[in-house]
Amino acid sequence: MVVRAVLGAFAVAAALGAVGAGISRRQPALAAVAAIVAFVWGVVAGLCLLRALPSLPPTTGLDRYLVILLPVALAIEVEAAANWIGGFWLTAERGCVALLAVPVLLHGSVWLEGGTPAVVILAAALFLWASWEGITGDVRSSGDRVVAVVTVGALVVAGLSIALAGWLKGGLVALPLAGALAGALLADWGGGPTRGRSGCGEVWGTPGLPGLTAVGLVALFGLVVVGRCFGRLGSAAALLILLAPLLAVLPLGIGRMLPDSAGQRLLRSARYRILLALVPLVIVVIVAKADFDTRLGRLVGEIPPPGPVVVAVSPSADPFKLSRTPGSASRRVRS
């Protein structure tokens, strides 16, 4: 079911994205909107296949993530892509969403009622706003695809880590998101590079890239927050996952400041930046798997199925011999 959901999300997003890119080949703004719409339908398809649609009205952190935070971020990126807003208003809208993201995700939980320090919420808001605004702006001007690729990887790692820590649904939801983002990005890149005006300035690269990168970053942030606060995703793992997209973009910024040299070319190379971003993600997965093996692994052991069990009384030394009916196979179960 999980593989089907991921592939479904990928296929729907890629197909719709390709259609959108084909229709709006000469209109970058329209193509950018089409890429985001393709992502949305990919996510919906993936969640349907996963049978993990949020409940309405949203009562849990995951519901609020899927029903409030993601749609609001998507709406802002559609506005930006369609040139409806830009400059100050776009920055202000992103800032408001960043400020409200954590309180909305944690609404009604012990985290807010227990008095989570305002400085923590402000720091999280500042991080989201800075990465959303900064990275998206950089991608918009440079057309860099590495951050988007790393964000897809970070979503997968966040999902695996949350699931391995014991919150299966919370972790699995990340996988259709990653699948849909990958599908929409692939379709966007397949449409070919364009140069034009969209949102708050001149666009290099493919039209949907800035919007999809932005949505991916917000999706990653929200998932990590709910995984940390409602699941058992550790603080260190959460920070490392959020750090990955930054590690993909920071060398690029440093490289721009250096004179043209071998070092500068290395810092700007996509392969190096992907490798650099993969380091914390690989560490997170290894630690999550080790933690799973020592804690929850025992609860997910191979055990006999609930097939009929025959108690055979024989005159042998073993008077009560349990025999299983033919055709029964062992299966994995959770606690």
Add this chain to the structure above:
Amino acid sequence: MPRFSALLAIVLALATGSLRAADDYDYDLVHSSVGFKARFLDISWIQGRFNDVSGKFSLDRQDPSKSTFSLTIKADSVDTANAARDEHLRQPDYFDTKQFPTIEFRSTAVKAIPEGYEVAGTFTMHGVTKPVTLKLVGGKEIEAMGKKRVGFGTELKLKRSDFNFDKGQIGNIGDEAIIVIDCAGQRD
């Protein structure tokens, strides 16, 4: 003079509370338990308990309809004698204790029955409130260890799916859960 004495006696009785129709009891955590069990693969039962429970009940023996019962269970205190499983149960796939920290029962109507009391009320778990009716068996007051004590026992059968638990987690662990409440109350 006799009239004054009678009046004085009434005033004193009111002051000490001995004429109060309802007796208020605090939940006696030491001598009470709230347990639960659910089917595992439909072959056996998984059992557990909640270690942090509080409550109050007020018993009006002359007019039972004025009695009240309330129970608050801290979902975080779930204990199945397996630390890893307890951590798993606290997560959103099951109790989601950070979002829904308490499980609560509040009575709305009480009537006396031969075995004790039939208590209608609301049961709130996982953010969902449903009406339930409990048959509380017991209610006889005794005095022991310097306090007046009363005890009740009841069982409540419910379906996790009715309380918005993750349907993906219903299968290996059965949908139906039985909550077994044995509670003692005490008052001075």
